[in-house]
Amino acid sequence: MWRAQVATVLVAASALAQAADYSGPLFDAHLHYNVEAWDGRAGPHGPDDVLARMKRNGVRAIVANSRPNDGTRALASMAETKQAGVTVVPFIRLYRNRADYDNWFRDETIYEMVQAEFARGVSGAQAGPYKGIGEFHLYDSANANGPVAKKLMQFAEKNNLAILAHVDDVAIDLLMAHAPKARLIWAHTGISGAPAARVDALFARYPTLMGELSYRPGLTCDAGKLCPEWRALLLRYPTRFMIGSDTWVNQRWQYYDDLMKGYRVWLGDLPPDVARGIGWGNGAAVFGVKEP
Numbered sequence: 001m002w003r004a005q006v007a008t009v010l011v012a013a014s015a016l017a018q019a020a021d022y023s024g025p026l027f028d029a030h031l032h033y034n035v036e037a038w039d040g041r042a043g044p045h046g047p048d049d050v051l052a053r054m055k056r057n058g059v060r061a062i063v064a065n066s067r068p069n070d071g072t073r074a075l076a077s078m079a080e081t082k083q084a085g086v087t088v089v090p091f092i093r094l095y096r097n098r099a100d101y102d103n104w105f106r107d108e109t110i111y112e113m114v115q116a117e118f119a120r121g122v123s124g125a126q127a128g129p130y131k132g133i134g135e136f137h138l139y140d141s142a143n144a145n146g147p148v149a150k151k152l153m154q155f156a157e158k159n160n161l162a163i164l165a166h167v168d169d170v171a172i173d174l175l176m177a178h179a180p181k182a183r184l185i186w187a188h189t190g191i192s193g194a195p196a197a198r199v200d201a202l203f204a205r206y207p208t209l210m211g212e213l214s215y216r217p218g219l220t221c222d223a224g225k226l227c228p229e230w231r232a233l234l235l236r237y238p239t240r241f242m243i244g245s246d247t248w249v250n251q252r253w254q255y256y257d258d259l260m261k262g263y264r265v266w267l268g269d270l271p272p273d274v275a276r277g278i279g280w281g282n283g284a285a286v287f288g289v290k291e292p
């Protein structure tokens, strides 16, 4: 009799353990600090505001990029960031303004700006030099063959810079053809919903390809838990995925708490080591961020 009771308690305890949210540190691998969030003077989401949001959500490192790059530079260099316990991994944004979104892949002045920004670097002891370029967008995958897109892929590969790319699955093949050893982070891992089997095939083909999971359609199902095919995919490539906030508009800052809580729910559905890898360790390993 008592054995049955113990077994029942154990089963209940393991069900509870499975249901617990992930509680470790988070690496936000897709963060923007754009001019409309903070213009350097006032703005709805000044550094104190965004750092407080990171801190209360256990976000201990961020890939930061911004339009223009001043927001990234500010976050990376200010003492408050270090005091909040947040490590900044700075990326060079390709856009000076909204018009650049649709033309960067053939605009030589963008290539010149990236080179100048890379040479200039980021001031601030904790940030060091730039670690990547992006996020960039390709709304038509054929533009992955634009002359500046090709040159930037090769520039990134040569200088060991990661690339954060918001593109479709066709563009992944085109971009990787330019620079087969480049560390490409696929923003949203296909926001238009490339099937899990297609993502699997691309991950198998390109060992340096990683996936960031904001806005990924079909990722979560009932009660915010992972859908079965995505759970299987994350378990198949436990070192290749990362989470991100994608604060591309101010509304995403307003929901930052909910976004991070949402990640903690489905990360809690994975084995603890896999959850910690996707939540923190994979990004930390790629960018050499120390344990918090």
Ligand SMILES: [Zn+2]
Residues within 6 Å of the ligand: 030, 032, 135, 187, 246, 247, 248
């Ligand atoms: Zn973004």
